[in-house]
Amino acid sequence: MSGPDGNKSSHTELSSQVFFDLVDSVIADVASECHRVARLGLDRDLEVVEEELRFSVEARAKVADPSNNLETNTKFVVDIFGQTHPPVASEVFNCMNCGRQIVAGRFAPHLEKCMGKGRKARAKATRSTTAAAQNRNSRRSPNPRYSAYPNSVSENQLASGSPGVACEDCTVRENVKGG
Amino acid sequence: MKHSVNRPPTPDEDDAAEGFEKDELTLREIINVKLVESGEKENLMELVRDRLVECGWKDEMRIACREHVKKKGRKDVTVDELIRVITPKGRASVPDSVKAELLNRIQNFIVSAAL
Numbered sequence: 001m002s003g004p005d006g007n008k009s010s011h012t013e014l015s016s017q018v019f020f021d022l023v024d025s026v027i028a029d030v031a032s033e034c035h036r037v038a039r040l041g042l043d044r045d046l047e048v049v050e051e052e053l054r055f056s057v058e059a060r061a062k063v064a065d066p067s068n069n070l071e072t073n074t075k076f077v078v079d080i081f082g083q084t085h086p087p088v089a090s091e092v093f094n095c096m097n098c099g100r101q102i103v104a105g106r107f108a109p110h111l112e113k114c115m116g117k118g119r120k121a122r123a124k125a126t127r128s129t130t131a132a133a134q135n136r137n138s139r140r141s142p143n144p145r146y147s148a149y150p151n152s153v154s155e156n157q158l159a160s161g162s163p164g165v166a167c168e169d170c171t172v173r174e175n176v177k178g179g
Numbered sequence: 180m181k182h183s184v185n186r187p188p189t190p191d192e193d194d195a196a197e198g199f200e201k202d203e204l205t206l207r208e209i210i211n212v213k214l215v216e217s218g219e220k221e222n223l224m225e226l227v228r229d230r231l232v233e234c235g236w237k238d239e240m241r242i243a244c245r246e247h248v249k250k251k252g253r254k255d256v257t258v259d260e261l262i263r264v265i266t267p268k269g270r271a272s273v274p275d276s277v278k279a280e281l282l283n284r285i286q287n288f289i290v291s292a293a294l
Contacts, residue, residue: 031262034241038253
């Protein structure tokens with residue numbers, strides 16, 4: 001490697017070698033990264049990716065199709081997690097008052113009637129005056145006596161309120177409404 | 180004194196007959212050392228990476244890797260295998276502009292390092 005020419009050619013070759021060393025490093029990085037993604041399944045398996053592609057195509061078709069839209073989206077919108085907006089409370093549990101099975105989303109209106117606090121519920125509830133009298137009477141008596149009624153009580157009728165404070169409240173309200 | 184201090188020098192360096200070839204190797208090593216010490220290697224690496232990402236080369240390599248993974252199956256693949264698979268293609272597909280730029284810089288460095 002003597003003389004300028006010799007230097008130049010060796011320089012070129014040397015540069016080349018250094019350059020390819022650098023490229024090899026980058027290649028190793030890429031390979032390592034891809035290997036990691038592959039082994040950890042971060043790329044979400046090629047099968048899954050294809051499946052999702054299919055899903056997204058189907059979803060697009062659904063969205064594009066106007067008839068579908070009308071049927072499914074009248075009340076709520078479903079987001080990507082499957083949650084509905086506005087949220088629909090669909091859990092069923094037992095009302096602690098009357099012991100009936102109530103859908104969570106209908107619990108508030110049920111309580112209104114169940115505990116006799118609603119306006120309309122009170123007004124509509126009593127199909128007959130006797131029923132109304134019974135309501136007022138049994139309000140002062142303990143629960144068990146009245147608990148037989150809930151079964152026959154329709155949605156519009158009242159069930160007895162719980163004794164104690166709630167009863168008094170009901171009474172007060174009753175009076176306020178002018179009977 | 181420890182034995183390591185009195186350890187005879189490695190035969191390679193002592194062997195005069197292979198001087199010229201060894202000089203080349205050593206030269207390359209010297210350059211490497213100088214590159215690292217001056218921080219130029221770091222700069223070059225960053226430059227190479229940036230250029231190769233910009234021109235889409237890295238994406239091509241990743242696609243090639245995924246193809247291979249698809250063929251071989253996710254669990255069987257090794258890093259060495261991936262490197263082996265993409266290196267020839269990788270080396271060949273570096274854009275000329277990138278190569279020229281890098282070679283230029285490296286040569287300048289070698290010259291300025293007075294080798």
